[in-house]
Amino acid sequence: MGISVEGAFKSFGDFQALNDVSIEVPDGSLTALLGPSGSGKSTLLRAIAGLETLDAGLVLIDGEDVSTKPTQKREVGFVFQHYAAFKHMTVFENVGFGLKIRKWDKAKIVARVHELLDLVQLHGLADRYPSQLSGGQRQRMALARALAVEPQVLLLDEPFGALDAKVRKDLRTWLRNLHEEMNVTTIFVTHDQEEAMDVAGQLVVMNEGRVEQSGSADELYEKPANEFVMSFVGEVNRLGDHFVRPHDMEVVLDPDERTEQGMVQRIVALGFEIRVEFVLADGTEIWAQLTRSELQRLELEQGQIAYLRPIQAKSFNGSSPDDGSGASTPRGPQDGGDAEVSAAV
Amino acid sequence: MAASSAPSRWGLRILGLGYVAILLLAPLVLIFYKTFEEGISPPLEAITSPDGLHALKLTLIMVAIAVPLNTVFGIGCALLLVRHRMRGSAIIDAIINLPFAISPVVIGLSLFLLYGTTGWFEPGLSEAGIKVLFSVPGMVLASIFVSLPFVVRETVPVLQEIGTEQEQAAQTLGANAWQTFWRVTLPAIRWGVAYGVVLTTARVLGEFGAVSVVSGSISGQTQTLPLFVAKQYENFNLPGAFGASVLLALLALSTLLAMNFLKRKEDA
Numbered sequence: 001m002g003i004s005v006e007g008a009f010k011s012f013g014d015f016q017a018l019n020d021v022s023i024e025v026p027d028g029s030l031t032a033l034l035g036p037s038g039s040g041k042s043t044l045l046r047a048i049a050g051l052e053t054l055d056a057g058l059v060l061i062d063g064e065d066v067s068t069k070p071t072q073k074r075e076v077g078f079v080f081q082h083y084a085a086f087k088h089m090t091v092f093e094n095v096g097f098g099l100k101i102r103k104w105d106k107a108k109i110v111a112r113v114h115e116l117l118d119l120v121q122l123h124g125l126a127d128r129y130p131s132q133l134s135g136g137q138r139q140r141m142a143l144a145r146a147l148a149v150e151p152q153v154l155l156l157d158e159p160f161g162a163l164d165a166k167v168r169k170d171l172r173t174w175l176r177n178l179h180e181e182m183n184v185t186t187i188f189v190t191h192d193q194e195e196a197m198d199v200a201g202q203l204v205v206m207n208e209g210r211v212e213q214s215g216s217a218d219e220l221y222e223k224p225a226n227e228f229v230m231s232f233v234g235e236v237n238r239l240g241d242h243f244v245r246p247h248d249m250e251v252v253l254d255p256d257e258r259t260e261q262g263m264v265q266r267i268v269a270l271g272f273e274i275r276v277e278f279v280l281a282d283g284t285e286i287w288a289q290l291t292r293s294e295l296q297r298l299e300l301e302q303g304q305i306a307y308l309r310p311i312q313a314k315s316f317n318g319s320s321p322d323d324g325s326g327a328s329t330p331r332g333p334q335d336g337g338d339a340e341v342s343a344a345v
Numbered sequence: 346m347a348a349s350s351a352p353s354r355w356g357l358r359i360l361g362l363g364y365v366a367i368l369l370l371a372p373l374v375l376i377f378y379k380t381f382e383e384g385i386s387p388p389l390e391a392i393t394s395p396d397g398l399h400a401l402k403l404t405l406i407m408v409a410i411a412v413p414l415n416t417v418f419g420i421g422c423a424l425l426l427v428r429h430r431m432r433g434s435a436i437i438d439a440i441i442n443l444p445f446a447i448s449p450v451v452i453g454l455s456l457f458l459l460y461g462t463t464g465w466f467e468p469g470l471s472e473a474g475i476k477v478l479f480s481v482p483g484m485v486l487a488s489i490f491v492s493l494p495f496v497v498r499e500t501v502p503v504l505q506e507i508g509t510e511q512e513q514a515a516q517t518l519g520a521n522a523w524q525t526f527w528r529v530t531l532p533a534i535r536w537g538v539a540y541g542v543v544l545t546t547a548r549v550l551g552e553f554g555a556v557s558v559v560s561g562s563i564s565g566q567t568q569t570l571p572l573f574v575a576k577q578y579e580n581f582n583l584p585g586a587f588g589a590s591v592l593l594a595l596l597a598l599s600t601l602l603a604m605n606f607l608k609r610k611e612d613a
Contacts, residue, residue, distance in 0.1 A: 051513050071516040078517035084510035088532040097528070098518035142514075149518060 001062035001152040001185050002027040003048060008057030010043055017043040018054070019209035025187055025202070027062075030179045032200035033189045034232070040209040041189045045155050048187065049076045061152060077146030077184075081158040083138040085130035091117070091141050092126040098149035116144040119178075136167040147182070156188035160195065172199050193233050197221075205229050226316050237286040242313035249288035250309040251276065251298060259307035262286070264300050276300060278308060373594070380587035388588025391577060396564045397589065400573035404550060404596075406481070407569060411488040411549045416542055419496025420531075426497070427504040441494050452490050453558025456483060460559075479561040484569070487555035492548040496541030503537030504530075539604050547597045 003025040010018040017040045025031045033041040046052040048059055050071035059067050066074050086094050096113045104112070117123045120140040130138055139159060146154060159175075160168040176199050179186050190196050196203050197217040204214040205228075213225040217233075224230035230243050237244045239260070252259060262278030265285070269275075274295045277287045288308060290298075300306060380388050391397055422441065426434055444452065459466050460477040470477060477483040511533060515525040531538075553571040560567035564576065570593050577585035 049517055051516070070521075071513070072519045072521055074517075075519075076517055078514065080510050080514060082510060084514035086511055086514070086529060086533075097515070097520075101519045101524060101528075145514075145518065 002060075003062075003153055003185060003187065004060045005044065005048065006058045006060070008044065008047060008059075009055045010040075010047065010052060011055060016209050018047070018057075021057070021206075021209070021211055023204050023211060023214065025185060028183050028185055029202055030176070030186045030200050031188075031202045031204060032196035033187060033204050033206060034191070034193060034196040035206035035212075036191055036232070038208075039206040041191075041206045042157055044206070045157055045187060045189050048153075049078050049155050050074050051078070075149070075152045077149070077151035077154040079139070079142050079146050079154070079156040079159045081161045083130070083135075083142045083162075085138055085142060087130055089129075090126065091122060091128050091130070091133070094130065094141055095144045095148050097145060102149065112148060113144075116148050119147075120144040134167075135163050136171060139163065139171065143178075147184075151184065154184050154186040156186070158189050158191070161190075168195070175199055197233070203233075205232060207232070224314070230314060230316075235289075239284070239286065239310065239313065241315045241317060242310065243315065244286075244310040244313045246275070246287050246289040248310060248312040249286070250311055251288050251290060251294070251300070252307045252309060253298060255307045256309075259309045262306060262308050264302055264304045264306060267295070267300060267302060278306070280308075376587055376590055376594075380584065380591050383584065387584035388591065391582060391585025391588045392592055394585075396568065397573060397585070399565050400568045400570045400589070401592065403481070403484075403568065404570040404593075407485060407488045407552075407556075408546055408549050410485050411492055412542060412545050414489055415492055415545050416496050416538065418493070419541055419545075420500055420534075420538060422497045423500035423504055423534075424530075427501055428509070441497050444491050444493050449487075449491050449552065449554030450558055453487055453555040456487055456490075456555070456559050460486075478559055479563065479567060481567070483559040484556050484567060487559050488549045488552055491552050491555050492545045495544040495548065496538060499537045499541035499544065500534055503534045507533045536608065539607070543600050543604050546600045550593060550597050 003023075005021060005023050008018045008021040009016075019040075021040065021044060023044070033044060035041045043052055047054050048061075050059075050066070050069060054067065057067075058065055061074065061076075086097065089097070092113055095116055096109045099109045099112060113126070114123070117126060120143055122137060122140055122144065125133065125137065130141065133141065139162075143159075156175075160171050163171065172195060175188075188199070201216065202214065203217060203220055205212045205220065207228050212232075213220060213229045215223075220229055220233045224233065227243065230236055235246050237246060237249065255261065260280055262280045264276060265279050266277040267274065268277070269292075272292055274290045274292060275287055276290055276295070277285065279285050286308070298306070392401070422437070426438055457478065458464055460470065460483060461467065466477075475482065477486070507530075511529050512525050515529045520528065551571055552569075553575070556569055557572055557575075560569070560572065562568055562572045562576065564573075568576065570589055574586050574589045574593070577583075577589060
């Protein structure tokens with residue numbers, strides 16, 4: 001079932017959460033809504049589920065306008081960031097909730113719930129209460145609960161946001177596989193670009209209540225529509241009007257007409273990847289991503305002068321003024337944590 | 346640091362226990378002692394007298410009417426205050442607390458102004474043949490009034506704490522508003538409600554001031570147990586007064602124990 005949203009507006013008091021948003025989600029796809037907090041991605045997802053009412057605009061599921069349909073009639077599966085487990089019910093009762101509401105007979109509910117518990121690898125935990133489960137188990141239970149009623153679409157709101165890094169990665173892979181198996185149209189919201197690129201076939205990048213760009217991970221990375229997308233889907237350096245990915249920054253010891261002179265400020269080894277931070281003559285801080293062998297060949301040291309040559313650079317002239325949003329400035333060593341650096345690869 | 350605080354910890358403990366013992370336990374123990382000082386038959390006789398039995402029955406009727414009404418109202422009001430925040434909510438919130446702030450005697454008098462011979466509602470009511478003052482309806486009204494805030498006050502924080510996500514999850518799974526309330530919201534807030542019910546019951550059982558004003562305290566007709574206790578005391582029938590007091594205390598205690606029992610059974 002394809003989903004589309006047309007011209008959606010939503011405000012909360014003075015805050016414009018959605019500002020003329022239109023998206024198209026193809027049938028059977030796995031789509032990520034990606035954006036920083038406050039970008040409107042969760043509001044959009046909740047509007048599709050009917051948990052928020054749009055001020056203006058349409059939500060269509062399988063071509064049918066569901067804008068005025070209440071949530072319980074939209075046949076959507078929804079997974080919340082904090083699981084929204086029914087705490088007074090066992091795992092079995094949680095997963096069987098939707099079926100009980102639909103007045104399935106008991107034997108059929110038992111069969112269906114156990115089938116789902118197998119699918120989410122929670123067999124044997126049917127009689128536990130949510131408080132007796134780990135975060136990852138709770139979220140899988142919430143997924144089983146949403147899938148039990150065979151929804152037309154599956155909506156996940158930062159489903160892995162409250163989990164620790166290792167569990168997140170496991171569940172990511174698992175969700176991708178699950179989607180391939182079940183083939184239900186799925187939209188998930190995340191602020192983590194690595195997660196979005198890892199899991200989703202199609203990404204919609206949102207910012208300040210608008211859609212900045214949508215497309216495949218490759219398209220967004222290779223052909224970003226603007227500075228915001230370029231800096232949000234990966235690391236970026238800024239050289240005048242141009243934006244360069246750190247891995248597109250070649251470091252050489254001999255200058256030529258295309259190089260910029262810089263001084264090595266810091267060398268950070270992150271396993272295989274080396275992050276070399278430079279300061280240019282005009283004070284600009286940029287960094288280059290090298291491999292361990294490249295570093296050994298160049299024999300760079302702190303304080304040394306070297307030359308930087310952008311292999312590939314982009315400019316978005318006319319799209320926005322040079323001193324535009326803060327999101328487009330290159331990340332200095334302070335605000336790009338180590339985890340984020342590896343996430344950019 | 347832990348070592349130096351040991352004596353002061355003991356000091357605090359003794360102070361706390363002593364305070365509770367003198368102010369709460371001593372009077373209670375004394376009542377029990379006084380009640381059975383001359384054996385079990387004098388208090389038993391007083392309670393099983395026709396007036397005593399009638400007072401017990403009337404008290405239970407008050408509880409049976411006022412507690413369910415205030416429970417339903419309390420849950421509804423709490424839902425309104427927490428889930429449907431709107432203009433005027435703050436005012437409703439403040440008004441709910443009035444029975445806590447106003448003396449019960451004043452509440453009784455205000456009912457007089459409404460239902461008395463010169464009261465606002467009087468002409469219509471006497472035409473319909475309904476007698477409010479000096480009869481059970483007025484006493485029920487007074488009981489409802491004084492015990493109104495308990496369920497609301499106990500339910501509101503629990504409703505706020507559970508948040509709306511579970512309810513929204515129920516909706517996405519196909520539950521309508523009614524199903525969501527019965528299957529998700531009510532079970533989640535049940536101990537807050539239960540505690541409110543226990544407090545409401547205790548208050549209705551023990552209410553004296555407001556009920557005393559509107560009932561006229563007619564023996565065998567409009568006398569609840571607290572009024573019966575007062576009457577026996579005035580008539581120098583101390584075993585009767587103490588006996589009825591103990592009965593009241595046992596009734597209130599049993600509701601508290603019943604809740605604890607249910608809770609323990611569920612936790613097990």
